[in-house]
Amino acid sequence: MQGVIKVKILGYGDIEVPSASNLLDILQRTDIKSKFPIIAAHVDNKLVSLRYRLLSDATVKFIDLQHPDGQRVYERSLEFLLTYAAQHVLPDTRILVLHSYRNGIYCEADRDEPLTEQEVKAIEDEMHRLIKMDIPIYVQAIDVETGIKIFESMGSRDDAVRLLRYMPEHQRLYLYRINNFIDYSFIPMAPTTGLLSRFHLTHYPPGMVLVLPEKLDVSKLLPLKKQPKLFMTFAESARWARILGVHDAGSLNRVISSGDVSEFIKISEALHEKRIAQIADEITKEYDRIKVVLISGPSSSGKTTFTKRLAIQLRVNERRPVLISLDDYFLNREDTPIGEDGKPDFDTVYALDIDLFNSHLKALLDGKEVELPKFDFKLGRRFKSGRKLRLHPGEIVMVEGIHALNPLLSQVVPQEVKYRIYVSALTQIAIDAHNRISTSDTRLIRRLVRDYLFRGHTALDTLRMWPNVRKNEEKHIFPYQGQADTMFNSALIYELAVLKLYAEPLLATVTPDVPEYADAVRLITLLSHFLGMMPDEVPPTSILREFIGGSSFKY
Structure with a gap:
C-alpha cells in the first residue's frame, strides 16, 4: 500500500500527498500564484527539477523565472533545446555552448564554416515549433559507468566520455531527454519545452547568441547588447585554450592525471604576462596624454594583482605609476548603506x-600632497595610513576597484586624460561541449576562498552576500564596461582545479537547514567535475595567489 507524506509548501501551506508524487503533479493540484512561470523547486533547500519525486516528508519552495536558480534552470533548458533543434536543422553538425555574452549565451558550430544567418533562423524556428508542442523533458539518474556507455554509443560525444572517466564512480549523474535526444546536465531542467518561449536567437558570426530575458526583470527581453571589445576578449581566451590544448574539464583532468602540470601552468601564466605587457605598451604610447589609469571589474576578478603586475610592466617601460586602491575608501562598516534586503x-x-576620493584625486592632479587612507576589512574601519603622496613630474595615477569606471568616482578628471581597463574572470574552460561554467560562479568560488582566508567570513557569509553583489554588478559595474579602452581576462584555465582543494571543505560547512545550501550543493557539484591540483607550481605573482595566499605582492 502506498504511503502518505506531509509536504510543507512555503508561501502556501501544508498538504498530504501519496509517496513518490512528483513536484509537477503537486504544483498542478494547488492554486499557487506566481507572476512568472514556475520552472523548478527547492526541496529541503536543494535545487531540483519539477519531475523530482518526493519519497518522504519535505519542505518545498517553488521557483519561478525571477529567482536566480530559476534563471539557471531556464538558461540550461534553453541551451538543451537549442542543441536538440540544431540536430534537426543541421544533423551533421554539433553545436558548442561556449560562454555568456552580455544578455545571452554565445554558441558556435563545431566545424570550419561559420553559421549562416539562414541556418540560425532555421534553428530558431525549429525551437519555437518544439516549444509549441510542449514536449516533456524527462530526467533519469544513473551511475558514471552507465553514463560512459551511453555517450560512447552516440559516437559524437567524446567530450562527455572524457569528462565522465575522471568523475568519482559513486557519483550520481542526471541525464535529460527530449524524445530520443539525451544530454548530461548538473543543473536541473524545465519539465516541458512549453515553458521556454522567452528568447531570441541572433546571428553573430561566426556563431550565434541565445538572447535571454533581463536578469533584474525577466519580463523584459531586449535585443542583443553587442560589445565588440568583450567579444574579442573571449575570442582571445579561446585562442589561449587552443595553445594549451585544453577546452573542457575532461581535457584538463587528463593533464593533471599525467602529472605534467608544471609547464602547463607556466604557459598559462606567460599568456597573462604577455597580455599585461601589451596593455602597458598601449599606455606608454600615449603617456603624455594619460594621467589616470582606471582599473575596474566585478568582485573577485583579480584587479589588485593585475594592477600591481601592470605597474611593473610600466616600470619596465621607464614609466612611474602610483597605485591607489578604492578598497581603502570604504566607509566604516556602521556607515555602510543598507540594501533592499x-x-x-x-x-x-x-x-x-x-x-573624499574625488578630493584626493583632484589634489594629486593639482600637484598637492594627500594622506591616503587604509581600510581594515576584519575590523570594518578606515584609518589614516601615514602614507603621504604627491605626484612628481612623469608619474601616473593608477586607480583600482570595482567601481573605478563609474563616472561618479572620477568626475573631477577630464575624459581625455583617462585610460580605462576592465578586468574580469571570463572562464576559458567548459565542463563539456554543452555545459558551460558561469563566469560569476568562477568569481564566487574565488571570493569564498579569499573571504575565508583574509576577511574573516565563513562560506555561508559569502553565499548570503553574493545575491546582492550580483545585483549591484548588474546595476553599477556592467553598465560601464563598454566604456573601457581595453579589457583583460584574468581567468586561468587551471584555477578551478586548485581552488577545489580550498573551496570544497568550506562549502561542506553549509548545512541543509539554510537556503544557501542550494548554492553550496551546486558549487560542490561543479567542482566535482575537476581533479584537484596542488598549488605548489602556482607562481607567487599569479592572480590566483590573490585568493589562495602565498603571493609575493602586499595587499
Missing part, C-alpha cells in the same frame, strides 16, 4: 566615500 550593502558605489 535590510543588510549592509558593501558592493554599491555608495559604500565608498565618493567625496
Whole structure:
C-alpha cells in the first residue's frame, strides 16, 4: 500500500500527498500564484527539477523565472533545446555552448564554416515549433559507468566520455531527454519545452547568441547588447585554450592525471604576462596624454594583482605609476548603506566615500600632497595610513576597484586624460561541449576562498552576500564596461582545479537547514567535475595567489 507524506509548501501551506508524487503533479493540484512561470523547486533547500519525486516528508519552495536558480534552470533548458533543434536543422553538425555574452549565451558550430544567418533562423524556428508542442523533458539518474556507455554509443560525444572517466564512480549523474535526444546536465531542467518561449536567437558570426530575458526583470527581453571589445576578449581566451590544448574539464583532468602540470601552468601564466605587457605598451604610447589609469571589474576578478603586475610592466617601460586602491575608501562598516534586503550593502558605489576620493584625486592632479587612507576589512574601519603622496613630474595615477569606471568616482578628471581597463574572470574552460561554467560562479568560488582566508567570513557569509553583489554588478559595474579602452581576462584555465582543494571543505560547512545550501550543493557539484591540483607550481605573482595566499605582492 502506498504511503502518505506531509509536504510543507512555503508561501502556501501544508498538504498530504501519496509517496513518490512528483513536484509537477503537486504544483498542478494547488492554486499557487506566481507572476512568472514556475520552472523548478527547492526541496529541503536543494535545487531540483519539477519531475523530482518526493519519497518522504519535505519542505518545498517553488521557483519561478525571477529567482536566480530559476534563471539557471531556464538558461540550461534553453541551451538543451537549442542543441536538440540544431540536430534537426543541421544533423551533421554539433553545436558548442561556449560562454555568456552580455544578455545571452554565445554558441558556435563545431566545424570550419561559420553559421549562416539562414541556418540560425532555421534553428530558431525549429525551437519555437518544439516549444509549441510542449514536449516533456524527462530526467533519469544513473551511475558514471552507465553514463560512459551511453555517450560512447552516440559516437559524437567524446567530450562527455572524457569528462565522465575522471568523475568519482559513486557519483550520481542526471541525464535529460527530449524524445530520443539525451544530454548530461548538473543543473536541473524545465519539465516541458512549453515553458521556454522567452528568447531570441541572433546571428553573430561566426556563431550565434541565445538572447535571454533581463536578469533584474525577466519580463523584459531586449535585443542583443553587442560589445565588440568583450567579444574579442573571449575570442582571445579561446585562442589561449587552443595553445594549451585544453577546452573542457575532461581535457584538463587528463593533464593533471599525467602529472605534467608544471609547464602547463607556466604557459598559462606567460599568456597573462604577455597580455599585461601589451596593455602597458598601449599606455606608454600615449603617456603624455594619460594621467589616470582606471582599473575596474566585478568582485573577485583579480584587479589588485593585475594592477600591481601592470605597474611593473610600466616600470619596465621607464614609466612611474602610483597605485591607489578604492578598497581603502570604504566607509566604516556602521556607515555602510543598507540594501533592499535590510543588510549592509558593501558592493554599491555608495559604500565608498565618493567625496573624499574625488578630493584626493583632484589634489594629486593639482600637484598637492594627500594622506591616503587604509581600510581594515576584519575590523570594518578606515584609518589614516601615514602614507603621504604627491605626484612628481612623469608619474601616473593608477586607480583600482570595482567601481573605478563609474563616472561618479572620477568626475573631477577630464575624459581625455583617462585610460580605462576592465578586468574580469571570463572562464576559458567548459565542463563539456554543452555545459558551460558561469563566469560569476568562477568569481564566487574565488571570493569564498579569499573571504575565508583574509576577511574573516565563513562560506555561508559569502553565499548570503553574493545575491546582492550580483545585483549591484548588474546595476553599477556592467553598465560601464563598454566604456573601457581595453579589457583583460584574468581567468586561468587551471584555477578551478586548485581552488577545489580550498573551496570544497568550506562549502561542506553549509548545512541543509539554510537556503544557501542550494548554492553550496551546486558549487560542490561543479567542482566535482575537476581533479584537484596542488598549488605548489602556482607562481607567487599569479592572480590566483590573490585568493589562495602565498603571493609575493602586499595587499
